[in-house]
Amino acid sequence: MSTLVQGETGQWEVVIGMEVHAQVIEESKLFSGASTKFGAEPNTQVSLVDAAMPGMLPVLNERAVEQAVKTGLGLNSQINKHSVFARKNYFYPDLPQGYQISQYDQPIVGKGKIEIDLKDGQTKEIGITRLHLEQDAGKSVHDQHPSKSYVDLNRSGCALMEIVSEPDIRGAEEATAYLSKLRMILRYLGTCDGNMEEGSMRADVNVSVRKPGDNLGTRAEIKNVNSVKAVQMAVEYEVARQIALIEGGGKVVQETRLWDPDKGETRSMRSKEEAHDYRYFPDPDLLPLELSEELIEKVRKTLPELPDQKKHRFVEKFGLSGYDANVLIAEKERADYFEDVAKGRDAKQAANWVINELLGILNKNGIEITDSPVKAAQLGGLIDLITDNTISGKIAKDVFAEMYKTGKDAAAIVEEKGLKQVTDTGAIEKIVDAVIAANPDNVAAYKSGKDKLFGFFVGQVMKETQGKANPAVVNELLKKKLS
Amino acid sequence: MDKDTVRKVAGLARIRMNDAELEAMALKLGKIMGFVEQLGEINTDNVAPLASVVDIDLRLREDKVTDGNCVDDVLANAPEKTQGFFVVPKIVE
Numbered sequence: 072m073s074t075l076v077q078g079e080t081g082q083w084e085v086v087i088g089m090e091v092h093a094q095v096i097e098e099s100k101l102f103s104g105a106s107t108k109f110g111a112e113p114n115t116q117v118s119l120v121d122a123a124m125p126g127m128l129p130v131l132n133e134r135a136v137e138q139a140v141k142t143g144l145g146l147n148s149q150i151n152k153h154s155v156f157a158r159k160n161y162f163y164p165d166l167p168q169g170y171q172i173s174q175y176d177q178p179i180v181g182k183g184k185i186e187i188d189l190k191d192g193q194t195k196e197i198g199i200t201r202l203h204l205e206q207d208a209g210k211s212v213h214d215q216h217p218s219k220s221y222v223d224l225n226r227s228g229c230a231l232m233e234i235v236s237e238p239d240i241r242g243a244e245e246a247t248a249y250l251s252k253l254r255m256i257l258r259y260l261g262t263c264d265g266n267m268e269e270g271s272m273r274a275d276v277n278v279s280v281r282k283p284g285d286n287l288g289t290r291a292e293i294k295n296v297n298s299v300k301a302v303q304m305a306v307e308y309e310v311a312r313q314i315a316l317i318e319g320g321g322k323v324v325q326e327t328r329l330w331d332p333d334k335g336e337t338r339s340m341r342s343k344e345e346a347h348d349y350r351y352f353p354d355p356d357l358l359p360l361e362l363s364e365e366l367i368e369k370v371r372k373t374l375p376e377l378p379d380q381k382k383h384r385f386v387e388k389f390g391l392s393g394y395d396a397n398v399l400i401a402e403k404e405r406a407d408y409f410e411d412v413a414k415g416r417d418a419k420q421a422a423n424w425v426i427n428e429l430l431g432i433l434n435k436n437g438i439e440i441t442d443s444p445v446k447a448a449q450l451g452g453l454i455d456l457i458t459d460n461t462i463s464g465k466i467a468k469d470v471f472a473e474m475y476k477t478g479k480d481a482a483a484i485v486e487e488k489g490l491k492q493v494t495d496t497g498a499i500e501k502i503v504d505a506v507i508a509a510n511p512d513n514v515a516a517y518k519s520g521k522d523k524l525f526g527f528f529v530g531q532v533m534k535e536t537q538g539k540a541n542p543a544v545v546n547e548l549l550k551k552k553l554s
Numbered sequence: 555m556d557k558d559t560v561r562k563v564a565g566l567a568r569i570r571m572n573d574a575e576l577e578a579m580a581l582k583l584g585k586i587m588g589f590v591e592q593l594g595e596i597n598t599d600n601v602a603p604l605a606s607v608v609d610i611d612l613r614l615r616e617d618k619v620t621d622g623n624c625v626d627d628v629l630a631n632a633p634e635k636t637q638g639f640f641v642v643p644k645i646v647e
Binding site: 105132135 | 566611615618621623628634638641644
């Protein structure tokens with residue numbers, strides 16, 4: 072599939088690299104014992120270390136280290152046994168230290184790669200350049216006072232993983248696929264909750280354009296891109312802006328731009344430019360971090376089955392289509408639910424019920440699968456009733472709707488409402504005979520070649536039985552009697 | 555060291571200096587830098603960077619909440635505060 076973008080002067084290639092900041096799941100901060108819980112009262116989750124009081128010393132959280140290693144392994148990356156924390160110096164009111172403790176030339180995780188899924192069913196490999204650990208900054212609130220900003224340091228010092236991709240991404244679709252897959256992997260690993268609304272995952276997107284075969288163009292770094300949808304829109308906007316600029320005789324300036332979701336545009340943040348002299352140096356408060364082979368192996372043993380492995384297993388073991396497998400693995404809980412339903416049953420049928428019926432209604436009502444009123448065992452029970460011919464597939468949909476409403480088991484609903492399928496050939500035959508007798512004109516028309524009328528007869532029999540007649544028996548009897 | 559370098563460093567450190575001060579500081583910093591640069595005369599090829607003079611590993615802590623909930627202490631020295639926030643001049647662009 073071509074990823075080139077048509078401009079006035081020909082086609083352009085879009086080159087994108089992404090930096091994703093992911094907040095590490097842990098109880099306490101990267102270098103202090105203050106809580107990381109979201110939504111607390113301002114400055115209540117701040118220790119004197121986070122507030123950068125003189126003389127306070129950072130002590131590294133071992134869980135943050137393990138989570139970074141786990142993420143590195145999940146991204147098929149090299150784990151660096153020796154890494155160094157460095158100070159990145161800049162002034163901002165929500166950074167009380169005057170520097171961010173980060174990692175510079177010796178990050179904890181090196182090169183790796185992930186596979187992204189594109190809409191046409193293709194996959195593509197995107198290189199990971201590195202992952203490093205760093206402190207988050209605090210939060211500034213600008214809209215509470217006409218001339219003042221309010222600063223809350225609760226987030227200050229929380230551990231972030233900055234995950235940097237190679238410039239392997241070509242266009243908006245690949246950029247959104249990359250972010251979605253990365254988010255999925257982090258959630259499977261349990262190293263980041265991926266909640267973009269609460270800011271626990273944030274993306275900076277580096278965009279440039281070039282004529283195919285040319286050297287890399289000048290890039291703009293777009294900040295504040297905080298949803299998958301925003302990545303799509305920001306990239307499309309920025310690509311169009313850069314192409315129009317170059318084709319109009321201008322030049323792209325290397326700069327930081329802010330995505331404005333309300334206006335749907337990126338705009339220059341000129342004031343950030345002069346601040347880009349970070350003067351990194353190794354943090355004298357922290358020794359280099361040395362990882363043992365033992366620790367890496369211990370973490371490796373805790374790795375769950377990752378999305379791509381799961382996808383391949385669903386396709387190979389269950390015979391699902393790539394599309395269905397992708398839908399099911401999108402959330403780990405969803406995949407687990409499906410596997411519970413599929414256990415000992417027809418996997419494709421289970422997949423159909425989960426994807427078409429269950430997810431359909433859950434999405435419509437904005438309910439998570441973990442809160443589904445119909446539990447996996449109950450959906451399995453419904454499928455069993457179809458399999459053993461207790462109810463037809465059509466009745467099953469009504470039963471499912473009732474299960475969703477009441478949370479009751481399928482068998483109880485079938486019993487209560489008398490929905491058991493009529494498989495008694497004698498009983499169905501009587502109704503078939505009555506339908507044929509009542510519609511002589513249609514019988515004649517059918518016999519003279521109007522095959523489509525067969526459906527009419529099936530419909531009439533079903534109507535008489537309130538849909539409870541076994542469709543296979545009805546078909547068989549009708550065929551016999553009408554021939 | 556020249557005055558422009560000093561001006562740049564002062565700017566990065568948010569220190570305002572007038573011309574006379576820049577001049578004086580350039581002289582002083584130049585001397586200090588000259589002294590430190592003696593280290594450059596030592597051949598350090600094949601010598602690993604020294605992170606610490608004591609032979610210990612970086613100490614890690616368990617992931618437990620052991621601190622925080624001291625908003626009054628945190629805000630004690632703030633020139634201005636309200637409802638638990640630090641209050642600073644508007645910094646939005």
